[in-house]
Amino acid sequence: MATTNPARGTRDFLPADVRKRNYVIGIIKDVYESYGFEPLETPAFENLETLTGKYGEEGGQLMFKILKRGEKLAEVTKLRSPEVGEETLELRNIETSQLSDLALRYDLTVPLARVVANNRNELPKFFKRYQIQPVWRADRPAKGRYREFYQCDVDAVGSDSLVVEAELISAVATILKRLGFDDFIIRLNHRELLRGMLAASGIAPEQEGDALVALDKLDKIGPDGVTKEFDDRGITGAANLLELLQSVASVETASAMTTLSDFVGDHASAQNGLNDLGRILKYSSQLSAISHQLVVDVSLARGLSYYTGTIMEINVPDLAGSLGGGGRYDGLIGMFGKEQIPACGFSLGLERILVVMEERGMFPPEIADSTPADVMITIWSEETVNESLRLADELRSQGLRVTVYPEPDKLGKQMKYADSIGVPFVCVLGETEICENNVTLKNMRTGEQQTCNRNKVREIIAV
Amino acid sequence: MATTNPARGTRDFLPADVRKRNYVIGIIKDVYESYGFEPLETPAFENLETLTGKYGEEGGQLMFKILKRGEKLAEVTKLRSPEVGEETLELRNIETSQLSDLALRYDLTVPLARVVANNRNELPKFFKRYQIQPVWRADRPAKGRYREFYQCDVDAVGSDSLVVEAELISAVATILKRLGFDDFIIRLNHRELLRGMLAASGIAPEQEGDALVALDKLDKIGPDGVTKEFDDRGITGAANLLELLQSVASVETASAMTTLSDFVGDHASAQNGLNDLGRILKYSSQLSAISHQLVVDVSLARGLSYYTGTIMEINVPDLAGSLGGGGRYDGLIGMFGKEQIPACGFSLGLERILVVMEERGMFPPEIADSTPADVMITIWSEETVNESLRLADELRSQGLRVTVYPEPDKLGKQMKYADSIGVPFVCVLGETEICENNVTLKNMRTGEQQTCNRNKVREIIAV
Numbered sequence: 001m002a003t004t005n006p007a008r009g010t011r012d013f014l015p016a017d018v019r020k021r022n023y024v025i026g027i028i029k030d031v032y033e034s035y036g037f038e039p040l041e042t043p044a045f046e047n048l049e050t051l052t053g054k055y056g057e058e059g060g061q062l063m064f065k066i067l068k069r070g071e072k073l074a075e076v077t078k079l080r081s082p083e084v085g086e087e088t089l090e091l092r093n094i095e096t097s098q099l100s101d102l103a104l105r106y107d108l109t110v111p112l113a114r115v116v117a118n119n120r121n122e123l124p125k126f127f128k129r130y131q132i133q134p135v136w137r138a139d140r141p142a143k144g145r146y147r148e149f150y151q152c153d154v155d156a157v158g159s160d161s162l163v164v165e166a167e168l169i170s171a172v173a174t175i176l177k178r179l180g181f182d183d184f185i186i187r188l189n190h191r192e193l194l195r196g197m198l199a200a201s202g203i204a205p206e207q208e209g210d211a212l213v214a215l216d217k218l219d220k221i222g223p224d225g226v227t228k229e230f231d232d233r234g235i236t237g238a239a240n241l242l243e244l245l246q247s248v249a250s251v252e253t254a255s256a257m258t259t260l261s262d263f264v265g266d267h268a269s270a271q272n273g274l275n276d277l278g279r280i281l282k283y284s285s286q287l288s289a290i291s292h293q294l295v296v297d298v299s300l301a302r303g304l305s306y307y308t309g310t311i312m313e314i315n316v317p318d319l320a321g322s323l324g325g326g327g328r329y330d331g332l333i334g335m336f337g338k339e340q341i342p343a344c345g346f347s348l349g350l351e352r353i354l355v356v357m358e359e360r361g362m363f364p365p366e367i368a369d370s371t372p373a374d375v376m377i378t379i380w381s382e383e384t385v386n387e388s389l390r391l392a393d394e395l396r397s398q399g400l401r402v403t404v405y406p407e408p409d410k411l412g413k414q415m416k417y418a419d420s421i422g423v424p425f426v427c428v429l430g431e432t433e434i435c436e437n438n439v440t441l442k443n444m445r446t447g448e449q450q451t452c453n454r455n456k457v458r459e460i461i462a463v
Numbered sequence: 464m465a466t467t468n469p470a471r472g473t474r475d476f477l478p479a480d481v482r483k484r485n486y487v488i489g490i491i492k493d494v495y496e497s498y499g500f501e502p503l504e505t506p507a508f509e510n511l512e513t514l515t516g517k518y519g520e521e522g523g524q525l526m527f528k529i530l531k532r533g534e535k536l537a538e539v540t541k542l543r544s545p546e547v548g549e550e551t552l553e554l555r556n557i558e559t560s561q562l563s564d565l566a567l568r569y570d571l572t573v574p575l576a577r578v579v580a581n582n583r584n585e586l587p588k589f590f591k592r593y594q595i596q597p598v599w600r601a602d603r604p605a606k607g608r609y610r611e612f613y614q615c616d617v618d619a620v621g622s623d624s625l626v627v628e629a630e631l632i633s634a635v636a637t638i639l640k641r642l643g644f645d646d647f648i649i650r651l652n653h654r655e656l657l658r659g660m661l662a663a664s665g666i667a668p669e670q671e672g673d674a675l676v677a678l679d680k681l682d683k684i685g686p687d688g689v690t691k692e693f694d695d696r697g698i699t700g701a702a703n704l705l706e707l708l709q710s711v712a713s714v715e716t717a718s719a720m721t722t723l724s725d726f727v728g729d730h731a732s733a734q735n736g737l738n739d740l741g742r743i744l745k746y747s748s749q750l751s752a753i754s755h756q757l758v759v760d761v762s763l764a765r766g767l768s769y770y771t772g773t774i775m776e777i778n779v780p781d782l783a784g785s786l787g788g789g790g791r792y793d794g795l796i797g798m799f800g801k802e803q804i805p806a807c808g809f810s811l812g813l814e815r816i817l818v819v820m821e822e823r824g825m826f827p828p829e830i831a832d833s834t835p836a837d838v839m840i841t842i843w844s845e846e847t848v849n850e851s852l853r854l855a856d857e858l859r860s861q862g863l864r865v866t867v868y869p870e871p872d873k874l875g876k877q878m879k880y881a882d883s884i885g886v887p888f889v890c891v892l893g894e895t896e897i898c899e900n901n902v903t904l905k906n907m908r909t910g911e912q913q914t915c916n917r918n919k920v921r922e923i924i925a926v
Binding site: 002003004005006007010011012013014015017018019021022033034035036037038039040041042043044045046047049050061064065066067069070073077078093094095096099100102104111114115117118119122123124125126128129134136138148156158159161163164166167170174282283285286287288289336337372373376379385386389390392393396397399400401402403404405406407417420421 | 465466467468469470473474475476477478480481482484485496497498499500501502503504505506507508509510512513524527528529530532533536540541556557558559562563565567574577578580581582585586587588589591592597599601611619621622624626627629630633637745746748749750751752799800835836839842848849852853855856859860863864865866867868869870880883884
């Protein structure tokens with residue numbers, strides 16, 4: 001018999017899980033909408049060519065690709081001639097690109113870029129959208145790492161103003177506060193400043209990528225670890241750079257900015273990056289959701305290759321990874337159209353947020369202890385089914401969530417079931433009650449029981 | 464340059480589309496929950512073996528299959544030895560099952576059956592769940608037929624009582640009424656009755672499947688068309704059957720039931736089916752959402768092979784297909800576990816509902832004419848950015864949805880943009896206004912403009 005488990009790295013969400021997920025998603029949507037962001041949804045799969053070459057080498061390997069169908073698949077996999085020879089040998093080495101034409105969405109940013117390029121005339125000049133959908137990556141499953149997971153993205157397209165960054169940071173901080181987080185840190189850096197710092201340390205431009213990868217691990221492996229990584233990759237100039245990082249880590253932002261400015265000297269784009277960071281700090285200084293949590297961290301690098309300016313990440317102390325991150329990508333949309341359109345966005349990881357909230361017990365009681373219905377109605381006998389269904393109909397029209405025990409059964413069994421699903425009240429509708437237009441209402445938490453007119457049920461349950 | 468269109472048969476949903484979809488989904492969820500159904504979500508893809516053999520031959524062909532990855536793919540597609548010979552020939556004929564290990568969800572019923580078998584001990588004895596998620600079928604795209612579409616399923620697992628059918632019908636009818644439909648018909652039939660009718664017509668058991676397929680087309684191709692299909696497939700006994708269908712179509716239900724009972728004679732399971740239908744009609748007779756719309760239609764067959772008892776379908780006059788359908792499948796869950804568990808469900812097709820609502824103009828104004836924000840705040844100059852952001856912060860904390868123009872710009876351009884996105888109010892925050900703690904508030908619909916204290920903005924907009 002086939003396994004009944006979900007596919008490797010994926011999960012079924014039973015009702016209690018879905019309610020928690022929807023609670024968090026509801027707050028995220030609410031806040032994004034209060035900032036004027038609009039909902040967008042894109043298909044689960046994209047043409048393979050849309051995604052190819054956008055995520056670097058690893059991304060290409062981790063993408064779930066969909067098999068071609070029918071004739072097109074047969075062309076590749078089926079023997080077309082019975083002769084054995086050169087042609088056969090060639091056909092046996094089949095490339096993935098011959099077998100697949102579609103791939104599952106790997107993130108929500110590349111689909112957004114495609115949508116913007118495809119709908120330039122229908123979309124407003126500045127397009128502010130949010131998108132909360134699953135993405136799929138064929139990563140090795142591990143604790144907290146799944147092959148299907150939700151991203152909650154918010155992006156503003158069409159402006160290179162740093163007001164965009166300030167608003168994004170404010171929105172994301174507001175969400176975390178509304179969810180009950182008070183110890184998150186928003187780290188801020190800039191790709192141009194990073195490049196300038198590497199250049200000023202004497203690191204060659206062609207080693208930039210490798211150096212950023214090593215640098216990004218600073219908080220995990222420490223300065224010695226980074227030095228070792230630099231050595232292993234043959235990068236010189238690390239000592240210099242690590243000294244700088246340590247010297248700015250412990251001082252006030254203003255003084256750190258001066259140190260950084262001195263370090264990068266007249267490297268124009270690095271100064272530009274510093275300028276941008278200064279302005280974001282200024283814009284954010286008086287916003288209610290952001291206070292001490294916003295810091296410049298020049299060791300922040302972020303993995304994705306498409307970032308061009310500001311990069312951002314949010315962390316909490318009790319989680320190894322980040323709750324979310326983002327940045328500016330002024331070059332991505334241009335890959336899909338004639339026009340180069342600036343854009344900046346932030347992505348919150350739903351699964352990470354849920355893990356921390358679960359561990360800290362942050363769900364409000366109405367979510368943590370939710371029940372499938374406000375009341376269950378019993379069925380006395382085959383002859384009284386219609387009476388029970390009618391009562392359910394009445395109570396629903398009064399706004400109650402009502403479940404009906406599905407068949408005539410012993411009252412004890414019906415009560416036991418009500419208890420097992422956690423409904424707070426049970427309406428017993430026996431022959432006597434029906435004759436007298438009454439119900440017997442049992443409070444399952446206190447055990448109290450009272451007989452009342454059926455018109456009173458709503459009122460008693462609501463108390 | 465790559466195409467910027469979504470993949471064939473799929474769609475991007477821009478904000479106005481998403482709002483309409485969410486409006487309908489919101490009502491569906493609300494009503495399902497008022498009946499005590501709980502939310503379930505399952506992964507987008509399943510192990511291939513979970514789905515294989517559940518949907519009949521067509522289903523197998525229309526499934527989107529996911530390519531194996533890494534080593535496991537290379538094992539199948541790469542040449543392992545340079546010799547040319549028997550082995551090579553064999554390897555060239557690669558089967559789909561060798562290339563794929565996962566497939567996209569084809570419906571929501573089979574995943575439910577798997578989840579029930581997998582979580583029997585955690586789930587209540589009667590499990591009532593709803594699930595609103597996309598499914599994927601590699602069908603030829605056509606008007607109203609997509610490769611990615613949402614199903615809104617509701618199922619009750621664990622009881623063979625017909626109370627389940629009555630509650631499902633009531634829930635679905637309530638949804639359609641809440642959405643504004645008043646001309647839908649719910650058609651009801653029973654697989655056992657169908658089999659009995661075919662047997663009584665002298666149709667051989669092995670021709671049952673073919674006969675049902677032909678019969679299901681009666682409303683599309685008429686009695687002559689069905690007769691021709693029967694002839695083409697070498698099925699005899701059609702005249703008999705079609706006469707019966709015509710004789711019961713035009714009479715009252717009670718009289719039709721008598722005619723049907725006479726026709727099937729002492730065929731036990733057919734009489735059982737008739738009995739079931741009678742009981743569903745009785746249970747439904749006094750429910751507020753169901754009145755004249757519930758009819759027995761013995762020509763209804765439904766495509767899926769897993770139905771065992773009641774089958775149901777909902778139609779409206781101006782749509783060729785159905786708005787949804789369902790039935791009882793008491794054998795499906797047993798395919799995944801040791802235990803045979805009865806179940807019955809209904810699936811509403813979101814896309815079909817949306818098409819009809821769009822054509823009929825059924826969306827309420829707040830959905831049809833929704834705007835991305837209640838108010839837009841202008842930015843006067845680089846120096847006043849902070850003031851604009853602070854005002855946005857204030858108004859959001861008062862519950863307004865606020866968008867900020869992202870950069871200092873000519874006031875005319877800012878107004879033009881506000882107009883293009885349809886915000887009803889614009890807050891102009893110029894130097895004078897800032898000095899006086901005022902804003903100039905423009906009503907974009909009437910053109911009226913007034914200067915007021917910033918504390919009054921909320922009040923004026925809410926009026």
